Structure formats: structure tokens, C-alpha cells
Amino acid sequence: MNFSSKLLNWYDVNKRDLPWRNSDNPYVIWIAEVVFQQTRISQGLPYFNAFIKKFPDVGALADANEDEVLKKWQGLGYYSRARNLLFSAKYVMNELGGKMPASYQEMIKLKGVGPYIAAEVASVCFGEVVAAVDGNVQRVLARYFGVEEAVNSTKGMKIIQGLANEAISQFRPGDFNQALMDMGSGVCTPKSPDCLNCIFVNSCWAKQHDKQGVLPLKEKKVKVRNRYFNYVLKIVNNGVYLRKRPAGDVWQGLFEPRLIETIGVRSEITDLVVDVSYELYSAKRVLSHQRLFLRFWVATGDTFDYVGNDYEWVGVKDLKKFPVTKSIEQLFLSMEFKSLFK
Ligand code: SF4
Known part of the structure; x- marks a missing residue:
């Protein structure tokens, strides 16, 4: 046969x-x-x-x-x-x-x-x-x-x-x-x-030929690069500011809080965003060509300079309607995040 x-x-x-x-x-x-x-x-x-x-x-x-x-x-x-x-x-x-x-x-x-x-x-x-x-x-x-x-x-x-x-x-x-x-x-x-x-x-x-463990052969994969995403959660009136990710990068079209990408790990980002108070949550995501280190910071002060036209305020109850990455969904479901709201 x-x-x-x-x-x-x-x-x-x-x-x-x-x-x-x-x-x-x-x-x-x-x-x-x-x-x-x-x-x-x-x-x-x-x-x-x-x-x-x-x-x-x-x-x-x-x-x-x-x-x-x-x-x-x-x-x-x-x-x-x-x-x-x-x-x-x-x-x-x-x-x-x-x-x-x-x-x-x-x-x-x-x-x-x-x-x-x-x-x-x-x-x-x-x-x-x-x-x-x-x-x-x-x-x-x-x-x-x-x-x-x-x-x-x-x-x-x-x-x-x-x-x-x-x-x-x-x-x-x-x-x-x-x-x-x-x-x-x-x-x-x-x-x-x-x-x-x-x-x-x-x-x-x-x-x-006892080669099951060897085959199939593969050429070396492309190098995976590290990226460091710092998300700033601007908490205002029982809600948070989100924007839709633009074209040309990972997660296009999904919603996210304000993003500050840095070259490496930062112990704080207060020099980049003035009213950041503390770090709330962190996560890691491995994609095919990128390893993403995600950190979520809380900004509770009155400063409001960074919210441009592409950010919209979303009440905490409506967050589940927005498409987001798995890490951000997990953040929204976490006790740490929920404790920020009344
Ligand atoms: S086809 Fe795969 S599972 Fe079947 S004998 Fe060959 S190596 Fe083993």
C-alpha cells in the first residue's frame, strides 16, 4: 500500500x-x-x-x-x-x-x-x-x-x-x-x-535511521529583540484614558493606555511623565520576533499634559467593551487595578 x-x-x-x-x-x-x-x-x-x-x-x-x-x-x-x-x-x-x-x-x-x-x-x-x-x-x-x-x-x-x-x-x-x-x-x-x-x-x-529527534532540520531563527513598554494609567473620574494602537507595529487596532517605550528597564519613569506615582503591575509577552516587558504605572496627579486627541476617556465599567491585549485584559481583571476605582 x-x-x-x-x-x-x-x-x-x-x-x-x-x-x-x-x-x-x-x-x-x-x-x-x-x-x-x-x-x-x-x-x-x-x-x-x-x-x-x-x-x-x-x-x-x-x-x-x-x-x-x-x-x-x-x-x-x-x-x-x-x-x-x-x-x-x-x-x-x-x-x-x-x-x-x-x-x-x-x-x-x-x-x-x-x-x-x-x-x-x-x-x-x-x-x-x-x-x-x-x-x-x-x-x-x-x-x-x-x-x-x-x-x-x-x-x-x-x-x-x-x-x-x-x-x-x-x-x-x-x-x-x-x-x-x-x-x-x-x-x-x-x-x-x-x-x-x-x-x-x-x-x-x-x-x-534513528533520526526522529534530529529531523526536521531548521535554519536558525531570526534574533528576538527586547522591548520595554511602560504604560501610564491616568486615573480620572473613575475611568482611564485609552487610545487605539496605530498601524505599523504589534497589536495594531487594539486599545491601550498611554505608552512610553524605553530603551531598557527603568526603576522609575518620573522624568518622562511628571505625575506618575507608583508601579502597579508587570507582565512579559513573547511574540515571534519580540520579547515585550510590560510595566503599568499609575498617574494620579492633576497634570494632564499628555492626553492628546487620540486618547479617549473610558469609564471603568465600559473597559470590557474595548479590544485589548491579553496582558491588558489581565490587568483590568486584577485586584490591584480594581482597587483604584470606587
Ligand atoms: S512518521 Fe513520525 S511517528 Fe511515524 S515512524 Fe516516522 S518519525 Fe515515527
Whole structure:
């Protein structure tokens, strides 16, 4: 039996029961793929369900405003995914007459949709024979076929894509893509692949050569840089001042208190903001290329010089309506923060 038939037989018995698995609606598959692009299934599932409930079709999503969409995405990270979804939904309504794309070539024109998502949607919904390659698939194929080229190098990606194109089932391309993904996330996992219970145990190159722990090879990642964000909570009349983060940096479109970015850790920032009284809270966030050290300071004095036009006062009871980062949400829920208000 060849690779594809073996894999599909395994999938028929072991397929994960996920809410979008019985759907061939391109909108639903698109949303699922975007939500789970950088997110584990267990973490993303409540977000996927809530998103589909709130925006059941492309028209409903296109009618939403950015704040509503970001609010539903809050805590999931990589917020450009949500903004791209909204942008593309509007594009579908305005430019495609409300009809979702119906092929790989049309799908990939949507903002935020790369070859992987386009191939998933096209294979699952339209039966197109296009192999979808993500990190899970790279790992399984690199191990099974013994690819010793870095899978994130141009050459390595080409080799893996070529192998996936050769292996894909001509009759069940959508199931093949999903099966390979399930195999990668459930059996051929990054740190401890379950080779003894794997259907490929007798034919896998890495298993035969004891190289499961080495493959897939990867080129070194780009350097992660440290950033130091000092947030100043200006407490006025049982509320706080927030602004929407501008384009061109992380967390675009989310709301935040006044931000002072410094070069390194500061024991105090009173030379930068005159009425800062004390530090309330701190947090750390690691993104793909940045390590963010967040500190929240309280400003209670009367000085009001920094509040420009882009800041708006929000009463403490209304804070939950605004899309914010996970750290700021945690701050708003903390006892330290609540104790600042009556
Ligand atoms: S035998 Fe092991 S390394 Fe090979 S595909 Fe299966 S789980 Fe992965």
C-alpha cells in the first residue's frame, strides 16, 4: 500500500472530531484555518466557535467593524489575522458580489491567505488536488522521506512541497491534507513521536535511521529583540484614558493606555511623565520576533499634559467593551487595578 492509501485508511478510523470537519463551506474552512494557523486546537476551539456564532457568514463578517472583530479575537494573538479576515470579507462582498472564491487561484488573492490556507480550502471544499504544507506536514514528510535539507530554507521547502504534491491522493485531496495534519499533531509530534504506534513505523526513513529527534532540520531563527513598554494609567473620574494602537507595529487596532517605550528597564519613569506615582503591575509577552516587558504605572496627579486627541476617556465599567491585549485584559481583571476605582 502506498503512503497516501495508508494515511487515508488511518484517517478514516482516527480522524479528529472537529466542528468544521464535516463542512465544505469555504467560509467556515477559511475561518478555521486562520484561527488555527498559529494556535493549538484546544486553545483556538472556543474562539472558532464564538467567531462563527457571531459572524456566521461572510456578509455578517463584512458588516462588522474592526473593534467588534478584534474583540472576538482578543487573547488569540497575531491580530493581523483578524484584521485581514475583515478586510477580505469586505472584498468578497464588494468585489465578488458576496460569493466566496471557488478555486485555489481565487482564494489566494484574499489578504492574509497564503498557499497553505488556499490549498486547504480548495482541496476540502472544491476537491482540487493541491497539497497544503504547514509545519506539521513538513515534519512528517521530512522524517518519513528523510529530507536532510532545512525545511524552512528555500531548497527544503521546494523538496517538501514536491514530495507532498507527489504523495497527495488524486481522489480525496482534502482528506489527505487533513490526515497529514492530524498525523503531525497527534502521532509524529515535534518532541516525542509515537513511532511504535505509527502506521509508517516500518517504512519511515527517520525511524529506520534513528533520526526522529534530529529531523526536521531548521535554519536558525531570526534574533528576538527586547522591548520595554511602560504604560501610564491616568486615573480620572473613575475611568482611564485609552487610545487605539496605530498601524505599523504589534497589536495594531487594539486599545491601550498611554505608552512610553524605553530603551531598557527603568526603576522609575518620573522624568518622562511628571505625575506618575507608583508601579502597579508587570507582565512579559513573547511574540515571534519580540520579547515585550510590560510595566503599568499609575498617574494620579492633576497634570494632564499628555492626553492628546487620540486618547479617549473610558469609564471603568465600559473597559470590557474595548479590544485589548491579553496582558491588558489581565490587568483590568486584577485586584490591584480594581482597587483604584470606587
Ligand atoms: S515512524 Fe515515527 S518519525 Fe516516522 S512518521 Fe511515524 S511517528 Fe513520525
